[in-house]
Amino acid sequence: MKAVSFMRPAFLLFGVALIAAPALGANCEDMARLNIPNVKIDGAQLVAAGAFTPPPAPRVGAAAEPTGLAPEGRGRGVGRGAGGTPPPNPYKSLPAFCRVQLTDKPSSDSDIKIEVWMPQNGWNGRFQGVGNGGWAGVISYSAMASAVAAGYATASTDTGHVGNTAAFAMGHPEKYIDFGYRAIHEMSVQGKAVTDAYYGSAPKLSLFVGCSQGGRQALTEAMRYPADYNGIVGGASAVYYMQVNVARVALNAVSHRTPEATIPPDKYPAIHAAVLNACDALDGVKDGVLEDPMKCKFDPKTIECKNGDGPTCLTAPQVETMRQLYAPMKVGKSGTLPGLLEPGTELSWATLAGPQPVQTALEPMKYVVFNDPNWDVKKFNPETDFDTAMKADSKNVIGLTDPNLKPFFDRGGKLLMYHGWQDPQVPAQTSVKYFTEVLKTTGANYAGTSIQLYMVPGMNHCQGGPGTDTFDKVAAIESWVATGKAPSQIIASHLTQGKVDRTRPLCPFGQVAKWKGIGSTDDAANFACGAEAPDSRTR
Numbered sequence: 135m136k137a138v139s140f141m142r143p144a145f146l147l148f149g150v151a152l153i154a155a156p157a158l159g160a161n162c163e164d165m166a167r168l169n170i171p172n173v174k175i176d177g178a179q180l181v182a183a184g185a186f187t188p189p190p191a192p193r194v195g196a197a198a199e200p201t202g203l204a205p206e207g208r209g210r211g212v213g214r215g216a217g218g219t220p221p222p223n224p225y226k227s228l229p230a231f232c233r234v235q236l237t238d239k240p241s242s243d244s245d246i247k248i249e250v251w252m253p254q255n256g257w258n259g260r261f262q263g264v265g266n267g268g269w270a271g272v273i274s275y276s277a278m279a280s281a282v283a284a285g286y287a288t289a290s291t292d293t294g295h296v297g298n299t300a301a302f303a304m305g306h307p308e309k310y311i312d313f314g315y316r317a318i319h320e321m322s323v324q325g326k327a328v329t330d331a332y333y334g335s336a337p338k339l340s341l342f343v344g345c346s347q348g349g350r351q352a353l354t355e356a357m358r359y360p361a362d363y364n365g366i367v368g369g370a371s372a373v374y375y376m377q378v379n380v381a382r383v384a385l386n387a388v389s390h391r392t393p394e395a396t397i398p399p400d401k402y403p404a405i406h407a408a409v410l411n412a413c414d415a416l417d418g419v420k421d422g423v424l425e426d427p428m429k430c431k432f433d434p435k436t437i438e439c440k441n442g443d444g445p446t447c448l449t450a451p452q453v454e455t456m457r458q459l460y461a462p463m464k465v466g467k468s469g470t471l472p473g474l475l476e477p478g479t480e481l482s483w484a485t486l487a488g489p490q491p492v493q494t495a496l497e498p499m500k501y502v503v504f505n506d507p508n509w510d511v512k513k514f515n516p517e518t519d520f521d522t523a524m525k526a527d528s529k530n531v532i533g534l535t536d537p538n539l540k541p542f543f544d545r546g547g548k549l550l551m552y553h554g555w556q557d558p559q560v561p562a563q564t565s566v567k568y569f570t571e572v573l574k575t576t577g578a579n580y581a582g583t584s585i586q587l588y589m590v591p592g593m594n595h596c597q598g599g600p601g602t603d604t605f606d607k608v609a610a611i612e613s614w615v616a617t618g619k620a621p622s623q624i625i626a627s628h629l630t631q632g633k634v635d636r637t638r639p640l641c642p643f644g645q646v647a648k649w650k651g652i653g654s655t656d657d658a659a660n661f662a663c664g665a666e667a668p669d670s671r672t673r
Contacts, residue, residue, distance in 0.1 A: 156254070156332050162232035168331055173324060176235040176247075180254060186225045186233075188275040224279045230254040231282050234328050238291075238320045243308040246294040246317045249273050250328045251282050258285035261329055261337035262608070263322050263363070265348020266290075267596075268494050270313065271297040277343070284608065287337065289325030293317040300497035304505050314531035315354045318342075322355070322362040341611055345369030345596040346560060349551075353568070354534055356549050360542035365611040367550045370560045370596050373568045376533035377465050378474075378561060380503075380523045382486055382495035384516045385474050388458045389487035395451040399484050404446040405456070406480035408437050413477060417646065419655045421636075422600050423592035425646050426666065427476035427555050427562075459487060466520030472563030482558030482594065492559065502526050537571040543584035548614045550586060552640070554593025556601065562589065569643060586620040587643040602626035602638040623647075623663050639663055 156162075165178035231251045238246040262284075264277035270293040281288035294312035295302035303310040322342070330336040342363045344352045349371030356366050372378060390396050397405075410422060412432045417425035424430055434456040439447035448456060459475045474486060485492055491511060500509045503519070503526045527533045539549065553565040569587040573580060592601020605626035614620050623639035636656040639647045641663035653660035 156232075156252075156334070160332060160334065162234075162254075162332070165232065165234045165328060165332060168328065170236075170324060170327060172239050174237045174239075176237055178232065178234045181228075181231050181233050183230045184226050184228060186228060186231075186275075186279075188225070191272060224276045228279055228282055229256065232332060234332075236324060236328075238317075238324060240316060240320055241308040241312070243306055244294055244312050244316075245309075246312055246320055247273065247292045248289060248321045248324055249278065249291075250287065250289045250325045251278050252287040252329055252332050253282055253285060256285055257287060257333060259335070259337060260286050260339040260341065261326050262286040262288045263318070263325060263340070263342040264288060264290050265318070265342070265344020265346075265351045266293060267346045267348060268298040269300050269497055270347060271295050271299065271302075274348075281343075286341075287325070287329040287333075289321050289328075291317045291321040298494075300501040301507065302501075303498075304501040304507070310502065310531055315351075315358050318351045318355060319359045319362060322359070339364050339612075339615065341365045341367070341608065341615075343367040343608060343611075347372055349373075349560075350375055350532070350534065352549075353551075356539050356542045356547065357534060357536055360539075360545055360547060363547065365548045365550070365615045367552075367607045367611050369552045369607070370554060370557055371551060371565055371568070372560050373534055373564050374471065376498065376502075376523050376527040377471055377520070378564060379495040379498050380520050381463050381465060381471050381474060381561075383491045383499060383511065383514055384463060384520075385459065385486050386488070386491040387511075387514055387516065389455055390489075391455075392451065394449065395455045397448065397452045397455055397483070397487065399488075401445060401448065401452075402480050402483055405437065405448070406478075408432070409477050409480060412436075417648070419649050421655060424476075424478040424555065425591045426589075427478050429666075430477040432477055455487075459483065464520075466518075466524065472561060472567055474561045475558065476555055476562055478556045478592065479558045482556075485558040498523070498527075498532070502532075537568065537575040539572055539585065540576045543576060543580055548584060548611060548620070550588070550607065550611050550614065550620070552588045552590060552607070554590045554595065554597075554599060554601065554603065556592050556599045557595045559595040565589075566643065582620045582642065583618065588624055588640045589643055590626065590640055591638075591647075600628070602628045602636060602640070604629060605640060625658050 162178055162180040166175050168175055231253050234250040236248040238248055262281040264274050264281060266274055272292055274290040278288045278290050294309050294317045326337055340363045342352055342355055349368040350373055352366045352368030353371050353373055355362050409432050413424055413430035414420050416429055434448060434453045437447050438453050439449055443449055460473045462470050462472050464470050500507050503523045551565055551569055553562050555562050565587060572585055590601055593599045593603040597603045605624050610621050610624050623641055626638055626640050627634045628636040637658035639658050639661050641647055645663040645665050647661040648664045649655055650660050650662060
């Protein structure tokens with residue numbers, strides 16, 4: 135691709151080159167004339183400061199699954215409110231930026247939409263790719279806004295289809311590959327090329343940031359395309375995605391195997407209170423948060439009803455259901471998955487144990503595994519359907535399992551993983567499993583130098599919950615790439631009605647935040663990360 139003219143002089147601020155403006159002779163409209171193989175430029179226009187309005191969300195397919203995209207940028211992020219308050223307008227304070235819209239067709243059946251946003255002034259010389267949630271099907275505008283506000287050139291993709299559904303995959307193997315991994319790679323390559331053309335200078339640093347589906351995309355980038363990014367942040371990564379989706383359907387079936395076995399939602403608060411009463415103080419601080427749920431050995435039988443059913447106790451069949459919700463799950467001939475739910479998640483059990491399986495898990499069953507949009511979940515057979523699903527995704531298009539990240543590490547790549555212990559959607563222990571398998575495969579010496587996992591006590595799916603769910607992931611990965619050393623702790627906050635009411639350190643996996651015994655337990659300064667006994671990390 136032909137470069138656009140030459141670059142105006144840059145100046146340095148805190149050691150980072152800030153490009154005052156695009157290359158001389160280039161303006162945003164020039165980007166419409168770029169010639170990129172297999173790519174059509176659909177539009178290029180300068181968006182005035184605070185003037186962007188996102189298009190209406192597509193109404194195709196499944197109801198959206200919370201994604202946590204907003205907190206992926208700097209600070210709190212731009213797309214969520216705290217304490218139930220409405221989120222602020224994430225676009226009102228944006229600087230002027232060049233918006234380039236692309237259609238990428240790496241295969242004859244591909245139709246990948248990509249947007250690239252580049253600050254008109256004050257570019258920090260860096261590029262940030264952002265991930266999706268659910269089954270994607272839409273540009274992640276709020277995450278892009280967060281990146282641009284921090285001075286990044288940024289890109290996002292709809293992954294090649296419209297709407298939060300897997301319906302596109304049925305009969306379209308190339309589109310399935312686009313969603314699985316190719317679209318994010320294309321977005322990364324084309325996004326950096328457009329950035330280079332606009333500024334007359336390639337990005338000096340490239341980061342990818344994603345949570346949920348975006349977390350799976352993050353790990354996939356590290357595995358399949360080790361040269362795409364210098365640093366990657368993967369939150370609540372939907373790793374082992376096909377296995378997890380089938381497991382979520384299976385768990386729902388177990389929860390409703392008989393009417394008597396179903397735990398009604400009005401019992402959730404009493405169950406949660408019993409779990410906290412038994413395990414909250416194990417970490418030395420009674421605060422409504424389990425620092426490490428894997429240390430909680432709560433026995434559901436302790437709340438079994440003594441004299442018939444009642445609102446604060448469980449019947450014998452319900453006790454067994456509760457055991458199953460916490461227990462590891464056999465996944466056909468392909469092994470086992472750790473427990474899908476952790477102690478502390480009880481208030482959110484309706485996500486996986488509600489009347490129907492979570493919609494994002496039903497999607498691949500209909501459109502990938504059985505190729506039948508009318509497939510009825512009542513037909514689910516745990517004895518055979520796990521293996522059927524693994525065969526349907528035999529090339530691991532979405533079922534990432536390879537823990538060999540050495541090519542990414544050997545290029546100097548850094549991978550920061552995080553996951554909320556209280557996640558009711560994507561099993562927290564899948565991140566633990568993958569992190570552990572990476573170190574077994576590549577060597578324990580890569581922990582803290584190339585890969586690190588930070589578990590977040592009390593955090594739900596990507597955000598929310600009673601834990602300290604707000605922290606600057608981008609600053610953490612930036613520092614790591616610059617110094618070569620993963621953060622020894624990341625300070626996180628909990629907000630109520632927009633105000634910080636608690637801070638805590640997030641610790642590298644294998645350590646927990648321990649109260650020093652003096653000072654407020656709502657102040658991170660009174661905690662230190664310390665090692666746990668090895669056997670406390672397995673149930």
